[in-house]
Amino acid sequence: xxxxxxxCLGIVLELNGALSATPLIFIxxxxxxxxxxxxxxxxxxxxxxxxxxxxxxxxxxxxxxxTIINPDDCSHGVEMFYCADANITSTxxxx
Numbered sequence: 001x002x003x004x005x006x007x008c009l010g011i012v013l014e015l016n017g018a019l020s021a022t023p024l025i026f027i028x029x030x031x032x033x034x035x036x037x038x039x040x041x042x043x044x045x046x047x048x049x050x051x052x053x054x055x056x057x058x059x060x061x062x063x064x065x066x067t068i069i070n071p072d073d074c075s076h077g078v079e080m081f082y083c084a085d086a087n088i089t090s091t092x093x094x095x
Contacts (some may be wrong), residue, residue: 008074011067018063026056
């Protein structure tokens with residue numbers, strides 16, 4: 001719904017990365033491992049997944065905060081500099 005309502009693709013992709021990709025990479029696998037392991041979260045084999053969950057939360061919160069604080073400026077309807085020469089052909093018309 002956000003991507004359909006907002007026409008700036010950069011911010012949508014940043015939010016997608018911060019809110020979807022980070023939990024998928026860091027938090028969900030580690031949380032599943034901790035749920036299925038018999039010991040507490042601070043025991044030896046569960047220490048690395050616990051650190052990954054904390055790291056994932058930090059990356060997710062930082063990415064979301066930076067996206068909100070420093071949004072990219074979108075140029076609505078302006079032709080970008082790299083598209084200006086794309087419409088010009090260098091071939092000569094036979095005549």
